[in-house]
Amino acid sequence: MPPIAQYVFNGVVTGGILALPAVAFSLLWRLLRFPNFAVSTYLTVGAYVALVLNHGVRASIELAWLGALVVTGALALLVDRIAFRPMRDRRPFSLAIASIGVAFVLENVVRFVWGNDFRSYDVPVTRGMSVAGLRIGRDQLLILGVAVVLMALAQAFLLRTRLGIAMRATADNPRLAAVKGVPTERVIALATLGGGGLAGGAGVFLGLDASIDPLMGGGLIISVFAAAILGGIGSAPGALAGALIVGIMEEVGMLVVPPTYKTAIGFTIILAVLLVRPTGLAGARS
């Protein structure tokens, strides 16, 4: 049996992938005030966009990844325009239900076109390294590196740029921000585009690290939720930390429970956090 450190390392990689949709989910939740269940399905969409580019037009995986980022972001924006924008002033739960409907549609469009089979990208086979008894894949390092860079960029955007500051202002108090001249709809559009892109890119990572199938993203919704709640809704560094904790606990947890119970670990984290602090760790206001 591999040492515990191997499970921890795998968990860090899983956490790095999970962090991208978790940040998107968390920021969109804070901004639009409803949990958007479609975010985890954007991973599936991104993975299949890259699959088409990679298999169909023989694009390298790097190029396919960029394509997935752009197309998924655009799709998220389109979904927002069609489904969520007409419902902006409705109670959060109505939007949450609509987002489940959206997730359901997207997942089944993928299933309709590609079926239920597991697929993978055409990528050159690389040999994993062995460091201090750990098996470390080149892909895994790359995924982790890119995820960290993307997280840093997202954080820098939120803290330093005009639009990022406008976004945080809208998240804190949409009316006050609007009165002060923040273009609310533009901020929402940008967050949706960026969030969709992050999730789509994460989908390609997930496809590289594991495999591609219609349920790959939707099946992560509980883990994404757990990461966002653990980190406090609306906090990008919080979501990153939350995702790492969830990723590690899910992988290490496999030493104790069968792998099929993975989802139950995320669920337990959610329950534990919510029961200790019903408003989440960072105490976001309702």
Added chain:
Amino acid sequence: MIAYLTAIATLVGVRALLTLGLNVQWGLTGLVNLGAVAFFAVGAYTSALLAVGGAPLVFAWPAAVGLATAAGAGLAMVALRLREDYLAIVTLGFGEVLRLFLLNEAWLTRGANGVTAIPRPLHARFAGHYDLFYLALVLVVVALVYAALERLRRSPFGRVLRAIREDEIVAAVAGKPVFRFKVQAFALGAGIAGLAGILFAHYLAYVEPNMFLPQESLFVWLALILGGSGNNRGALLGSLVLLGLLEGSRFAKDVIPFLTGVRLAAAQQILVGVVLVVLMIRRPEGLLPEQPGSD
């Protein structure tokens, strides 16, 4: 054809019970529950396992309703203090974890193989036209539950539930123990879902974990919102229209040649998703909206 219609009508009855259960929780009291399928599964499995183990149905059925109700009360006591959006994920997760439990704990649930040869009540007595008998049984149960819920809706208890839905702070100021009422409403809805599970299990004589996927909870939502939440008649109508949608699209297979089994299932679910989103945007009050002040 008669056999087909009988089967469809029986399943509409089972779905109608699920929808009536959710209507107590969401329609009447405003409680979020994305895990209706969990209580459906608890009812189905409890009754199936007891009956297969040799317990008489007069014992197995009340036990199954009881356990589903207790599971609802338990989840409600833990989760109903949470904000609505958190409650959404907790109930959704509860349903999924329960399904994993059914799948993994084979010592109790027989795992992925499912429970087979579930006894069918009074099978020997009505041999020959058993399906018609079972349909009648389901319809009688639906009618009884419907009548009871209509009474409940107009009773002082039902008025408190609706008051909680509209504004729980006002209800609390008026001296109502809001949390206790919410737990009772949630447990009642869960018990009705459990009853639906019993009828489902003994009708098919077979249950397995993948009959209880999270999407089943979504179908219940669709039926409720379609019909008109808060309205028991709407819940019945919604279940009928939903099954019409699902079954009607099955015939598309004969018309469109490239529809394989997987594609057909996917197309059905796309239809369900689209209808749900359009309804939420265009007609959230449903086909039969609740009449204000309909006491």
